Amino acid sequence: MLTKRIIACLDVHGGRVVKGVQFVDIVDAGDPAELAVRHAREGADEIVLLDITATHEGRQTLLETVRRTARGLFVPFTVGGGIRSAEDAAQVFDAGADKVSVNSAALADPTLIDAIGRSFGAQAVVVAIDARRDPEAADPVRDAQVFVQGGRKPAGRRVVEWACEAEARGAGEILLTSMDSDGTRAGFDCELTAAVSEAVRIPVIASGGAGTVAHFVDVFARGKADAALAASIFHFGVSSARALKEDLAKAGVSVRLPC
């Protein structure tokens, strides 16, 4: 049976893993290569590394971080942040990533999705969407606003229509972050996740708000998520992926165990 995936996310800044609340108030959480291997050993199904302050100067640092992180990792490894072209993606793949995550650059030029998919296959392209409910819209959930630049600026797109376009262009997965929930540990935005998951045929990874086992149960059931991503609850030892999955299994969620 296909299991629900638990994905550990490493937000990286200047070669270190960091964690913030609603994209601000950043604290140090450790070395990415060490943490990635630890998460995989502790049962994470997948690792995502996001360079949250990607700059031109930081590219070589990122590639070196990807290379170091990939070395001891034998689970799927996604890298995002600052990938603006198929050439950028090629460098990240060459350094050892299995998938790339694109966000702002894909919104600026959606053909980037087609271009990376053509060269590396749809399964290698994750389109990350940072979304915030729009209370003014007719449907605040389906019409949630897409944000760019680390959540600072509205992109002028609506979440469901952008997810559908990404799929049509050849995205392999959607990584959906609820900015309303991110870092709060108060639960995923299940309505938002379900709206996107029901609108596309590709897997949707829910992100933002993980705090308790019940939140994960909820986002798989009500949110119809195929995978869920979390960062801070793992970094600070609140729960390992394995402990989380054992609790999920007891709650009737199909997960990869033993792991």
Add this chain to the structure above:
Amino acid sequence: MKRITVVDYKAGNLTSVLKALRHLGAEPDVTDGDLAPIESAEGIVLPGVGHFAATDRLDSTGLTPAIRAAIARGVTFLGICVGMQWLYSGSSEAPDQQGLGHFAERCTRFPEGAEKVPHVGWNSLGVREGSRLLAGVEPGEYVYFTHSYRAPVTADTAAVTHYIEPFAAAVERGNVMGVQFHPEKSNATGLKILRNFLEMMK
């Protein structure tokens, strides 16, 4: 040191496969058209992510007959994902592109329905008795899949996985093997399978 050659036909990147093989102590050669590393190989790995149409490069470079000859002389062969599908006669993903035809069947897309296509994530293996490639893989061990097309279950199927319906997660006949999943991304279970492959090389 056994001579192992990984075939690069420009369908996605090889980094993860090479990394896993090196981790297990192999020193793989890579060819993207040079036939010599195929002719001297004791083991061949055909990785693959992406589209079945990409396998046309194997024909245009002359790798297809070279691989066919290698298989005939008993070289241990492993196809991964699209590399497994290429062992069949073809795929509805690219109907005009012929596969190797080592296995007579064709690969087809998962049927549309309530379940999502592609099939992405960790799913369990039902290993059939006698598989050398999957020796030591316990019932219900999980491996990582990402694909929309799959091969049917036949007498040559080495492991069955269920998604929408049963399909061939692995195929094995003599020295020729294929896996639909990605052993290089399947943690300890995947490494165990790649280690079996390396040990099967002459």
